[in-house]
Amino acid sequence: MSDVSQSRAVPASGLDRFFGLSAQGSTVSREIRAGITTFLTMSYILFVNPQVLGTAIHVPNAFVQLLMTTAIAAAFGCLVMGLIARYPFAQAPGMGLNAFFAFTVVQGMGIPWQTALGAVFISGILFVLLSVLGARQAIVQAIPTSLKFAITGGIGAFLAFLGLKNAGIVVSNPATLVGLGSLTAPPVWLSMLGLIITAVLMTRRVTGAILWGILATTLIAILTGAAVYAGGANGALRAFPGFDGSFLGIFGTPVWPSSLVGQLDIAGAVGLGLLSVVFTFFFVDFFDATGTLTGLSQRAGFLDEKGNMPRARRLFAMDGLAAMFGAFMGTSTTTAYVESASGIGEGGRTGLTAVTVGVLFLLSMFLWPLASAIPGAATAPALILVGALMMEGVRHVDWDDISEGLPAFLTIIAMPLTFSIANGVSLGVISYCAIKLFSGQMRRVSPILYGVAALLLIRYIWLVGE
Numbered sequence: 001m002s003d004v005s006q007s008r009a010v011p012a013s014g015l016d017r018f019f020g021l022s023a024q025g026s027t028v029s030r031e032i033r034a035g036i037t038t039f040l041t042m043s044y045i046l047f048v049n050p051q052v053l054g055t056a057i058h059v060p061n062a063f064v065q066l067l068m069t070t071a072i073a074a075a076f077g078c079l080v081m082g083l084i085a086r087y088p089f090a091q092a093p094g095m096g097l098n099a100f101f102a103f104t105v106v107q108g109m110g111i112p113w114q115t116a117l118g119a120v121f122i123s124g125i126l127f128v129l130l131s132v133l134g135a136r137q138a139i140v141q142a143i144p145t146s147l148k149f150a151i152t153g154g155i156g157a158f159l160a161f162l163g164l165k166n167a168g169i170v171v172s173n174p175a176t177l178v179g180l181g182s183l184t185a186p187p188v189w190l191s192m193l194g195l196i197i198t199a200v201l202m203t204r205r206v207t208g209a210i211l212w213g214i215l216a217t218t219l220i221a222i223l224t225g226a227a228v229y230a231g232g233a234n235g236a237l238r239a240f241p242g243f244d245g246s247f248l249g250i251f252g253t254p255v256w257p258s259s260l261v262g263q264l265d266i267a268g269a270v271g272l273g274l275l276s277v278v279f280t281f282f283f284v285d286f287f288d289a290t291g292t293l294t295g296l297s298q299r300a301g302f303l304d305e306k307g308n309m310p311r312a313r314r315l316f317a318m319d320g321l322a323a324m325f326g327a328f329m330g331t332s333t334t335t336a337y338v339e340s341a342s343g344i345g346e347g348g349r350t351g352l353t354a355v356t357v358g359v360l361f362l363l364s365m366f367l368w369p370l371a372s373a374i375p376g377a378a379t380a381p382a383l384i385l386v387g388a389l390m391m392e393g394v395r396h397v398d399w400d401d402i403s404e405g406l407p408a409f410l411t412i413i414a415m416p417l418t419f420s421i422a423n424g425v426s427l428g429v430i431s432y433c434a435i436k437l438f439s440g441q442m443r444r445v446s447p448i449l450y451g452v453a454a455l456l457l458i459r460y461i462w463l464v465g466e
C-alpha cells in the first residue's frame with residue numbers, strides 16, 4: 001500500500017514506469033547493483049564457453065572470436081529479457097548445452113559445427129512457437145506445487161555444487177566420484193574466507209552483501225598474491241590470464257567474429273535428418289530453461305497463488321529468441337541463467353537488472369581482461385550462499401507423504417549429481433506420476449503431466465538404446 005501511495009505522491013520517472021520499479025518496491029541503484037552481482041557470478045562464461053566450443057569450432061583466432069560471440073549472444077539475451085519480457089533474469093550460452101554441442105554432436109557424431117548450429121536454431125524456433133501457443137505455460141501449470149518448490153531447491157543445490165567445484169572444495173575422486181579438496185590450496189581457503197565474509201555481511205543485512213563479498217575476496221586474492229589466477233581451480237583463468245595487473249592491461253580490443261556470424265546451416269540440419277539432435281537440444285533446453293525460469297520466479301516472488309508467472313508467453317519466448325540469435329552468432333544454445341538468483345538475492349526485481357547485465361556483457365567486449373581478474377574462488381561463495389537461499393521453499397513439501405516427498409527429493413538430488421537441471425525435473429515428474437498412478441491417487445495429477453512423463457520416459461529409453 002505504502003509503495004503505491006508513495007509512487008502517486010512522487011511522479012514516477014519514465015524509467016520507473018517502463019520497468020515498474022516502484023510497483024516492485026525497487027530502485028534504480030538496487031537494480032544496477034543486482035545486475036553487477038549477476039554479471040560477476042556469470043562472467044566466467046566469457047572464458048569457459050570459448051574453451052568448450054573451441055574444441056569443436058576451428059576458425060582463425062578462435063578463442064577471441066568465440067569470446068566476442070559469447071558476449072554478444074549473452075548481451076542480446078539479457079536485453080530482450082529485460083526490455084521485452086521485463087524480468088530480472090540474465091541469459092548466456094548454457095553450460096551443459098555447450099558441452100553437448102562440442103563433445104557429443106560435433107566431435108562424437110562427426111556433424112559439422114555449422115550444421116549443429118542449424119539444429120540449435122531450429123530448436124529455438126520450436127521453443128518460440130510452443131511459448132507463443134501457450135504450451136510451456138500449460139506444462140508449468142501442470143507441475144504440482146511440491147515439485148515447483150523442489151525444482152527451486154534443486155537448482156540451489158546445483159548452484160552450490162557449481163560453486164564448490166569452482167572453488168576446488170569438492171574435487172573428483174576416482175574411487176568415490178567426489179571428495180574434499182585440499183583445504184590449504186589457495187582457491188579453497190580463499191573461497192571459504194569469502195563465504196564467511198559474505199554470510200556475515202548478509203546476516204548483518206548489509207546492502208550489496210553478495211557484491212561486496214565478491215569484491216572483497218578478489219581484493220584479498222590480489223593482496224595476498226594467492227595463486228588463483230594461474231594454476232588455480234578456475235581453468236579458464238589458467239588458460240587465459242588476461243589481466244596483467246597494469247592499468248592498460250584491463251582494456252582489450254573487440255574483434256568482429258566474422259568466421260562465426262551467419263555460418264549456421266539450417267538446410268543442412270534439416271537435410272541430414274538431425275531429428276534426434278534437434279530434439280535433444282530442444283528437450284534439454286526446454287526443461288533446463290523452464291525449471292530455471294520457474295525457480296527464479298518463485299525465488300523473486302513472481303508466482304501467483306496458482307503458481308503462474310505474469311507475461312509468461314513473452315518470458316518463455318525470449319529464451320527461444322535468444323537461442324535463435326545465439327545460433328546465428330555462432331554459439332550453442334543461449335538460455336536463462338540460474339546465476340540470476342544472485343542478483344535476485346541483492347533485491348533485483350525488474351527488467352533493469354537484466355538490462356544492466358546486458359550492458360556489462362557489451363562492455364566486456366572491451367574490458368574482458370578486467371572481467372578475468374575476478375577469480376572463480378571469489379564468485380564461488382555467491383553461488384553457495386544463493387544455493388542456500390534457494391533451499392528455503394522446500395519446507396513447503398509434505399515430507400510425511402512419500403508420494404510427494406520422494407519425487408521432490410529425487411528432483412533436488414538429481415540436479416547436482418547428474419549436473420543437469422533437466423534431469424532433475426524429468427526424474428521428479430516421472431516418479432511423481434508413477435507413484436500417484438499406482439497408489440490410487442491417479443486423479444490428483446493433471447493429464448498434461450502424465451503426457452509429459454510418458455514423453456520423458458520414452459526419451460530416456462531412446463537414449464539408452466542409442
Ligand SMILES: Nc1ncnc2[nH]cnc12
Pocket residue numbers: 093094095096097288289292335336337338339421
Ligand atoms: N545450462 C544452464 N542453465 C541454467 N543456468 C546455467 N548457468 C550455466 N549454465 C546454465
